[in-house]
Amino acid sequence: MVAIRTKPDHHTYTFPGFGSEKFPNLLLRGAGDLNNWHLNVYEQQHEGYVAMKAALKMEPVAVTDEVKASGLRGRGGAGFPAGLKWSFMPKDSADRKFTRYLVCNADEGEPGTFKDRVILEYNPHQLIEGMIIGGWAMQCVTGYVYIRGEFLWLIEKLEAAIQEARDAGYLGKNILGTGWDYDILVHRGAGAYICGEETALLNSLEGRRGEPRVKPPFPAAKGAFGQPTTINNVETLAAVPPIMRMGGAEYAKIGSPKNSGTRIFGVSGHVKRPGIYELPMGTPMNFLVEELCGGSSTGKKIKAIIPGGASCPMLDEKDFDVPMDFDNLRARGSMGGSGGLIVMDESVCIVQATLRLIKFYAHESCGQCTPCREGCNWMEMILHRIEHGEGRPGDLELLSSLTPRIAGRTLCPLGDAACGPMDSALQKFRHEFEHHITHKTCYVQGSRLLSTVGAH
């Protein structure tokens, strides 16, 4: 057996009042404690596997209904209602039996996002329990966890945790006498952001290049190995045990209307206490950034915040009070995304920041569709020349004419994702781009976000 890493990480996980009724700790119970991943700790201290045992006594449909009642929306980015997604799975009939799969998306790769990692580090059994409950609700035969390849130590830990669950009889044949066979397998990725997209993930799971598929058919009809499949994010599945414990209706009371429950927000960039914060949906952004994270770490004013991972349009000062849930962020022209907040202070050159983001999309585009493959590269090249003092008059118009030709015209949402930061930067910080073109230097002096040694 491999040794499980016990190296502490430096993230912040908690704050005064966390765990009280106002700030329930449904996902980060015991986070920070490196022994917490063991089954006995989870069962003895955190009501572990109570929900699973209750769910296995219920009709599968009733479990799905409970998740529907909770109003849980997917935490992977799009915020799609989880219970509804589960109900799309075809059911067995007298003349047709299906092989169904549940896939957990643990490919966390969205820049600014580091929340699934915490669940895998401290609470893997909560994910396993969620996957057993989901597997029961949809009557799946196997659950796959697709986990990014860089998380090798978490893969080792998750496999050890799964083995503990097998030994306890929670996975395998005839689970707890129900006659239902189910196991969880871990599949290691190999470094491709696009494999987070659900159909690219399925291709990668099947041993192919991680290129997104044309939809329809949707995974619920034809997913992994051609069989009906549901794909959920780690955090979505880990939210299922608390839902089953407290009941869907009770869970629905947490958070804001139509955006129930808690969510893990990861804050990075220029704040005093960056880290991981579990908060009810709809918590105002400035409460998190100013009160919990202690505000700017540099003493300079905060200029822009990307509210949900790199793909979300950035927000400026006037929107810092936005309640963080899917609908409110959308109303302000951004997205809830993956819950990763990237905080930038006044010392940041927005042109450099945008270039770095677009470089990421140009690098990670799978290359299947022309608007994304060519468009992202063109945006990168134009931004590159603006940043390096070679911008031309008309470049900004050129950039604005590119994004509508990419967004909405691609096979998967990566193309749209690249346009979010681009459009919002141009709209909110246009003067910085103009300054670059006319004065050939940064509007803010001394910003150094780009390395000078080689590129990839």
Add this chain to the structure above:
Amino acid sequence: MNHPQSPETSKEPLAPGQRLPESERKEFSAEALAEIQGIMAKYPEKLAATLPALHIAQREFGFVSLAAMKAVAKAIGIPEGHVFGVATFYTMYQKAPVGKYHFSVCTNISCALRGAAQLLEKVCEKTGVKPGAGPSPDGMWSVEEVECLAGCGVAPCVQVNHDVYDELVDEQKLIEVMEACKRGEYRPWAQ
């Protein structure tokens, strides 16, 4: 697009249609073959073993050369072209040799906000190698610039050999990490 990395002997990236140079044949060890067989049995289709087998190939042979890809194709019983396509798509499969300690430095936005660009320059200066330019002459170090490692809150973030993350890396920390490598406290590449 995942740009193909340069093959083991050529300094140039592969042009479309160009092939990796032939290299000596690679044979999996009996244990590795058994491991691949075991993985194939776990999935409904044997093709699904492609990614895990390439990880095993990288562990066995140090990097994924053309010969290693062929060995994977043979072990699973799938077309070589398929394995080649998969291996060149994913960035974690190194298509050229790397050092005993391979540094992946995240330079994406959250890390950049906390000095990743300067850190990458420091890493290059201290190890004497450029990102993606192969290992140092003594074979100790290699450096790669990578995208977000999901350690954004404790940026800047460096990964050594795909199993250790080092976080909040400043110059002092970097020196400590390199010293620990020299003392052999980190698992060397491909073990």
